[in-house]
Amino acid sequence: MVLECNGVVHRVEVVGTGKISVGERLAGDQPTALVRTESEQLTGYEPDLGTVTVSDRGPAFGEFVAPKASQEFPAAESLAQNLTVTTQRNPCGGGLPATFAARGPFQVQNSALTAFPPQNAVYLLPNPVELIDTANPSGPSITLTEFPLTVSQSS
Numbered sequence: 608m609v610l611e612c613n614g615v616v617h618r619v620e621v622v623g624t625g626k627i628s629v630g631e632r633l634a635g636d637q638p639t640a641l642v643r644t645e646s647e648q649l650t651g652y653e654p655d656l657g658t659v660t661v662s663d664r665g666p667a668f669g670e671f672v673a674p675k676a677s678q679e680f681p682a683a684e685s686l687a688q689n690l691t692v693t694t695q696r697n698p699c700g701g702g703l704p705a706t707f708a709a710r711g712p713f714q715v716q717n718s719a720l721t722a723f724p725p726q727n728a729v730y731l732l733p734n735p736v737e738l739i740d741t742a743n744p745s746g747p748s749i750t751l752t753e754f755p756l757t758v759s760q761s762s
Contacts, residue, residue, distance in 0.1 A: 608620075608621055608651075608661070608751060608753060608754045608755075609751070609752045609753035609754075610656075610692070610698055610738075610749050610750070610751060610752070611749065611750045611752055612698045612699040612700075612747055612748075612749040612750070613699060613700070613747060615698065616752075617653050617655060617656055617698050618653070619651040619652070619653040619656065619659045620651050621649035621650060621651035621659060621660075621661050622649060622650065622651065623647070623648045623649035623650055623661075624647075624648055625644065625645075625646055625647035625648070625649075625663070626644075626645040626646045626647075627642060627643065627644055627645065627686060627758070628642070628643045628645060629641070629642055629643075629671060629724075630642070630643055633670070636675075636676060637672060637673065637674075637675060637676070638672070638673035638675075638676055638679070639670055639671065639672045639673070640670065640671045641668050641669075641670055642668065642669045642670055642671050642684060642685070642686060642687075643666055643667070643668055643669075643687075644663060644666065644667050644668075644669065644686055644687050644688060644689075645663075645666050646663050647661065647662060647663035647688070647690070648660070648661075648662050648663075649661040649662075655696065655698070656694040656695060656696050656698055657694060657695025657696050658694075658695045659692065659693070659694050659695075660692070660693045661690055661691070661692050661693075662690065662691050662693075663688070663689060663690060663691075664689045664690065664691055664708060664709075665689055666689075667687030667688060667689040667712035668687050668712075669684065669685035669686045669687040669714055670684070670685055671683075671684045671720075671723065672684070679723075680720060680721050680722070680723075681718070681719045681720060681721055682720040682723065683716065683717070683718040683719075683720070684716070684717050684720055684725065684728075684730070685714040685715070685716045685730075686714065686715050686716075686730050686756065686758075687712045687713070687714055688709070688712065688713055688714070688715060688754070688756075689709055689711065689712040689713075690708070690709050690738075690751075691706055691707065691708045691709075691741070692706070692707045692708075692738055692749075692751070693705070693706045693707075694706075694707075697740075698749050699740075699746070699747040699749065705740055705742070706740070706741045706742065707738035707739060707740055707741065707748070707749050708738060708739060708741050709736055709737075709738055709751075710737065710739065713732075713734075713736045714733065715730035715731060715732050715733075715754060715755075715756050716730055716731060716733055717729060717730045717731070724758075725758045726758070726759065727757060727758070727759050728757070728758045729755055729756070729757050730755070730756040730757075730758070731753075731754075731755055731756075732751065732752075732753060732754045732755075735750045735751060735752045736750070736751040736754075737749075737750055737751075738750070738751055
């Protein structure tokens with residue numbers, strides 16, 4: 608993932624696990640099902656930030672959409688993320704630990720799925736997301752500019 612604060616960019620590779628479930632099909636001509644991100648726990652390290660953890664703040668909903676009723680693939684899927692990012696050292700300076708949170712759920716997307724459940728599918732952040740400091744909401748925020756999420760295994 609890529610975080611930016613005050614023009615300083617931090618690249619952190621985070622790895623871990625998450626739980627995603629597919630819910631009921633929604634009514635309509637185009638096959639669509641709700642996809643629920645139930646949990647996520649990712650960890651990484653960056654020399655300036657120290658240990659970085661990413662966790663989900665609670666369930667959030669995305670969707671799986673087939674192109675049309677008679678054609679299942681390529682499909683589009685959005686996974687909702689409602690994250691907190693905790694760093695050992697604040698990316699905006701100060702050296703103290705900090706926790707940042709999204710103002711609400713946001714989406715990562717893959718518009719070219721060829722199988723479901725997806726295997727090694729990469730979901731990308733379509734737009735940067737502002738994360739606010741949970742201890743100081745009026746203080747500097749960080750921007751999540753990249754958050755590639757790979758779904759590599761289902762069980």
